[in-house]
Amino acid sequence: MPAPIHSAQSAPGNPLAAAVWDADRLHRYARSGPRYTSYPTALSFDPSFTADDFSAALQRSNQTQRPLSLYVHIPFCRNVCFYCACNKIATKNTALAASYLAGLDKEMALTAQNLDTRRPVEQLHWGGGTPTFLTLDQMSELVDKLDAHFGLSDDPERDYAIEIDPREADVLTLRHLQSLGFNRLSLGVQDLDPQVQQAINRPQPRALTETLMDEAHRLGFRSLNLDLIYGLPRQTADSFAQTLRQIIELNPARLSVFNYAHLPKRFPPQRRILDAELPSRDEKLAMLRTTIEMLTAAGYVHIGMDHFARPDDSLAIAQRRGTLQRNFQGYSSHAQCDLIGLGVSAISRLDDSYAQNHSQLGHYQAAIDQGQLATLRGIRLCxxxxxxxxxxxxxxxxxxxxxxxxxxxxxxxxxxxxxxxxxxxxxxxxxxxxxxxxxxxxxxxxxxxxxxxxxxxxxxxxxxxxxxxxxxxx
Known part of the structure; x- marks a missing residue:
C-alpha cells in the first residue's frame, strides 16, 4: 500500500479548515439544488427528443473526432442497501444477466452504426447496481463485445474503471478485471461502524475492503476510490471520525464522501430506515466538518463538493491544469470526451445533446428488441x-x-x-x-x-x- 501522504494542506493555517465553520451561514445556504453532473439537468430532458434525434446527434459528433467515454449500467444487486437511490434490480437470479448482456450487445451495434469507431475510447466505466453481479465469464463477454463494437484501448493513460462491492469480489475477481484492461477501482464502503451497517442492511467488515485494496495495489491498479456516506442512521460525528481514521490508514487515492439524501417517498428501500435514527442537521454538519479537517490534515486535496484526492492523483492534477470535467459519474480527469451511455437508464452526453435510456428494464429491452435505440428523453442544447x-x-x-x-x-x-x-x-x-x-x-x-x-x-x-x-x- 502506498505510503501516507503529506502536503501543505495539512498545515495548521489551512484556510479551508480555518474559515469554513460558520454553521449559521452554512445552514442558511443549505437549501436543495442540482449536483450539475449535466447542464441542463435531467429535469429539462424532453420526451420529444427521440431515438432518431439521438442517432443524428451521434452522427454530428463524428465531425469533432472527440475521444469516446463509455458508461455501462449493470442494474442488478443481490441485496438491497436501504440508503440506495440508484436504478437497480434486486435479485439473486444471475440468469437475468444473460438476456441483459444480449440486449447490451444489440444496443452497442445500433449505437456503433452512427459512430466513427476509429475514435479512441479513453474512458470506460461500469456502474450500477453492482457490476460484480456478473460472473467472470460474463465480464469477459461484455469486454469482448465492447471491443468488437468500439475498439478498446491499451493506452497506459486510459481510464477504465469499475464499481466494486467488496462483499461480492475477491482476489480472483481483481486479477480477472486487470486482465480485461481495467486500471481503476471504486469500492463501496459507506461506513465501517457495524451498527450503521446493520441499520442500512450492508454488513461489511473492514477486512473485506482492506484485503481487496492490498491486492489491487500489488496488481498495480492505478487508482482506488472509496465511497463513504455521512448522514446515515446511527451515525454520529465521533463514530464517523472513527471510520475516517480507518479509511485514512487504508490510504486510497480518491474518496467520495456523499451527503445522504433521505427521500423515502421517491426511493422505497429508504422506508426501512427509521427517521428517529437519522442524525440531526447539526450532527451532519459536524460530520462534514470532521471529514474535511481530517482528510485535508492527512494530505488530501478537496477537489470540490464530495470529492477528495491525493495530490498525485489524476483528479488533482487535472484540477491544477484546468482540465477537470463533470459528468454523470462526478468529477472526471478526461475532459473533451463524448460520453456514450449503454444500458437501462444510462445517459449520453455529446457535444450539443443529452439522451437518456428507458429506466424500466422491460421498456429498455422492448425498444432494443425492435431494433431501436432505447432513448426515453433528451435535449439538444441551444x-x-x-x-x-x-x-x-x-x-x-x-x-x-x-x-x-x-x-x-x-x-x-x-x-x-x-x-x-x-x-x-x-x-x-x-x-x-x-x-x-x-x-x-x-x-x-x-x-x-x-x-x-x-x-x-x-x-x-x-x-x-x-x-x-x-x-x-x-
Missing part, C-alpha cells in the same frame, strides 16, 4: 445552454471563473451576458462565499462547500420549486 454549461462546469471544476476567457471563447461580453447572474451572486459575495473582481470570480474556502448554490445562479432552467426535485446542498 447556444445559451452551451455557454451556461461552460460557465457552470468551469466554476465547479476550477473553483473560479475567468469571464475574459469565456468572452473570448464564445465571442460575447460575458460580464454583460451574465449581468443578472452577477447581481444574484451579490449576497453570496457579501457573505464571503465568492470573490468577484472585474472579470474574475474566485470561490472562497467556505464557498467550496456551497458550490452548488453558486452554480445555481447561472442556471436559466432552474425550477421555481427546486426543493421538490433535488437533495440538500450540505
Amino acid at each position: 447556444r445559451d445552454d452551451l455557454i451556461r454549461r461552460d460557465a457552470i462546469e468551469r466554476l465547479m471544476c476550477d473553483m473560479q471563473l475567468d469571464l475574459s476567457t469565456l468572452s473570448e471563447h464564445w465571442q460575447i461580453d460575458a460580464r454583460g451576458y451574465f449581468q443578472s447572474t452577477l447581481s444574484a451572486l451579490a449576497q453570496a459575495q457579501h457573505d464571503g462565499l465568492i470573490d468577484i473582481r472585474e472579470h474574475r470570480l474566485e470561490v472562497t474556502p467556505i464557498g467550496r462547500l456551497l458550490i452548488r448554490h453558486l452554480a445555481m445562479a447561472f442556471d436559466a432552467r432552474l425550477p421555481s420549486e427546486a426543493s421538490h426535485h433535488y437533495s440538500n446542498i450540505v
